[in-house]
Amino acid sequence: MIEKLPVVLSQDRAGRPEHEHLEKEILAGLEGRHDLKVTVLPHLYDLSQDGPGVQFLRSVEDDMVILTWLYPRSAFWVLDANGIHGSLGPTFSLTEEIDAAAAVGKRTMWCLDLRNESRAEPYLKEIDRIASLLVEPAAVASRAANGKPQFVEEAAEPRWYPVVDYSRCGGCLECLDFCHFGVFAAGEGGRPVVEHPDACRPGCPACSRICPQGAIMFPHHGDPAIAGDPELSLKNLKLDLSRLSQAADPRRIAESERKRAQEQGWDPTGSS
Numbered sequence: 001m002i003e004k005l006p007v008v009l010s011q012d013r014a015g016r017p018e019h020e021h022l023e024k025e026i027l028a029g030l031e032g033r034h035d036l037k038v039t040v041l042p043h044l045y046d047l048s049q050d051g052p053g054v055q056f057l058r059s060v061e062d063d064m065v066i067l068t069w070l071y072p073r074s075a076f077w078v079l080d081a082n083g084i085h086g087s088l089g090p091t092f093s094l095t096e097e098i099d100a101a102a103a104v105g106k107r108t109m110w111c112l113d114l115r116n117e118s119r120a121e122p123y124l125k126e127i128d129r130i131a132s133l134l135v136e137p138a139a140v141a142s143r144a145a146n147g148k149p150q151f152v153e154e155a156a157e158p159r160w161y162p163v164v165d166y167s168r169c170g171g172c173l174e175c176l177d178f179c180h181f182g183v184f185a186a187g188e189g190g191r192p193v194v195e196h197p198d199a200c201r202p203g204c205p206a207c208s209r210i211c212p213q214g215a216i217m218f219p220h221h222g223d224p225a226i227a228g229d230p231e232l233s234l235k236n237l238k239l240d241l242s243r244l245s246q247a248a249d250p251r252r253i254a255e256s257e258r259k260r261a262q263e264q265g266w267d268p269t270g271s272s
């Protein structure tokens with residue numbers, strides 16, 4: 001049991017009024033709680049690896065709830081890539097616990113997808129449920145109440161880079177061979193690591209399509225299969241490599257991916 005449950009709200013990057021409204025409603029609903037410690041960060045995916053947002057997250061050792069505008073699976077593996085480890089807890093955003101054996105830690109991270117519901121109430125109820133599992137009930141009222149949330153300031157700019165789900169990755173290193181921009185390197189145990197994330201071509205998710213395990217995510221891609229949907233990511237992702245080899249210039253691949261995204265009405269820069 002813990003004294004207070006850390007709750008982290010990761011803000012939307014685009015500042016859409018309806019999203020800001022939901023964030024404010026949730027924060028208002030969490031104010032004054034004796035059993036929670038609430039912190040607000042810029043968008044999780046955009047945080048710099050050594051910036052104050054990631055440093056704060058690394059400092060949290062207990063179980064935590066994290067609310068993001070991302071699939072829980074994407075949020076979990078973004079956390080993992082930044083050295084913030086644990087198991088992914090089941091919530092209404094993700095009913096089955098993922099066996100994140102590659103990253104398992106002592107604590108659970110409960111990732112809630114802010115795109116699931118437009119009202120604060122379901123999130124507040126879910127946080128209540130999780131707090132009731134974890135927070136020592138005795139003398140809760142005697143603790144200092146949670147007043148205003150703590151805001152961690154960071155000038156986070158929209159980023160674009162692959163996120164690897166190591167519970168799926170089979171270590172074939174096709175992603176490393178395929179990428180012409182040096183984004184991946186071979187890491188411990190022969191698994192790929194995203195060594196130079198910002199070398200990735202904005203708007204291009206090509207390695208996600210070639211990964212045989214559906215293990216590579218681009219959380220802001222318009223296609224749920226690429227953005228982190230657990231089931232769709234196992235279907236229909238393959239690139240036709242024979243076509244690719246005829247036009248294997250990676251810049252052309254990136255360009256055609258951006259064109260495809262524009263045709264589908266999605267912002268290929270990933271800024272929204």
Ligand code: SF4
Pocket residue numbers: 164168169170171172173174175176191192210211212213214215216
């Ligand atoms: S292509 Fe996919 S399965 Fe193969 S090493 Fe890369 S992430 Fe892992």
Ligand code: SF4
Pocket residue numbers: 162178179180181183184199200201204205206207208
């Ligand atoms: S999308 Fe393209 S540039 Fe980015 S990591 Fe994958 S293969 Fe490399």
